[in-house]
Amino acid sequence: MTDVQAVIDALRSVVGVEPVDDSSARGQTGSGGAPRRGLFGGQMIAQSLAACAHTVPDGAVPSSIHVDLLRTGESGEPVDFRVERVRDGGSLQHRDVRGFQGDSLIVHATVVSAVPAAGLDWQRHPIPAIAPPDLSPGAPEAMGHFLRWGVFDVGYPTSEDDAEPPSHPLWVRSSVELPDDPWLEGAVRAFWSDFGMNWSARATHNELDEAPVVSLSSSHSVWFHRWPAVDEWHLFDVHTQSLAGNQGFVQASLFDASGGLTASVAQGVYIRNPGPA
Numbered sequence: 001m002t003d004v005q006a007v008i009d010a011l012r013s014v015v016g017v018e019p020v021d022d023s024s025a026r027g028q029t030g031s032g033g034a035p036r037r038g039l040f041g042g043q044m045i046a047q048s049l050a051a052c053a054h055t056v057p058d059g060a061v062p063s064s065i066h067v068d069l070l071r072t073g074e075s076g077e078p079v080d081f082r083v084e085r086v087r088d089g090g091s092l093q094h095r096d097v098r099g100f101q102g103d104s105l106i107v108h109a110t111v112v113s114a115v116p117a118a119g120l121d122w123q124r125h126p127i128p129a130i131a132p133p134d135l136s137p138g139a140p141e142a143m144g145h146f147l148r149w150g151v152f153d154v155g156y157p158t159s160e161d162d163a164e165p166p167s168h169p170l171w172v173r174s175s176v177e178l179p180d181d182p183w184l185e186g187a188v189r190a191f192w193s194d195f196g197m198n199w200s201a202r203a204t205h206n207e208l209d210e211a212p213v214v215s216l217s218s219s220h221s222v223w224f225h226r227w228p229a230v231d232e233w234h235l236f237d238v239h240t241q242s243l244a245g246n247q248g249f250v251q252a253s254l255f256d257a258s259g260g261l262t263a264s265v266a267q268g269v270y271i272r273n274p275g276p277a
């Protein structure tokens with residue numbers, strides 16, 4: 001039987017932070033079982049957002065986050081976040097967030113929050129016609145194995161054949177129901193928003209050119225639209241839109257299972273030759 005509170009606590013440690021004072025917080029880091037030394041960008045994006053939660057007025061929810069990922073950092077070492085209150089308007093708040101490991105600035109973010117108000121509910125694009133997640137015992141894992149971090153369920157669309165699925169689209173959800181907290185749920189979505197983004201740019205490059213390259217996430221933005229519970233299945237649909245010289249551009253949409261667009265994502269990717277061995 002799953003210890004729900006233990007999973008919630010683990011999830012908070014992955015995407016959340018501990019406030020230190022009214023303008024700073026500390027986040028713990030890890031690798032989530034993936035064979036990496038540097039920090040996962042999605043964790044830095046999520047924690048940069050979470051660092052603002054205790055600095056905004058009651059009732060404000062995340063609207064967007066725009067991040068520069070400056071250094072890879074060291075997995076396992078904490079990150080100290082400093083939050084500057086740039087502006088507090090009647091309905092919008094702007095925060096400048098800087099994340100440090102030691103004396104090194106590794107992430108810089110602008111977070112916008114808003115007090116929700118009644119209005120239209122419309123979107124241009126429907127959810128893609130994608131099969132539901134494959135939950136069978138023999139379902140393929142592929143990249144999804146490294147995206148679970150012990151707190152998420154990841155599934156690829158059910159397929160009629162045994163071929164390894166492409167990296168996207170994929171289905172994802174929290175493995176347990178979370179408290180009603182838009183900043184925690186926003187941090188979860190921010191964490192998901194980096195699931196394979198620069199991988200998509202590199203994979204597209206490799207389809208077009210045999211020369212090996214490496215790719216680095218350089219800038220990343222997320223806009224939050226709707227707030228269904230994150231323990232419901234969400235579809236993460238990723239597409240590389242441009243490769244020009246050493247610059248890649250990737251966009252993604254996050255839909256809930258009913259088709260609502262819950263978040264939009266854009267990432268700038270830097271592509272380079274790996275250099276001599």
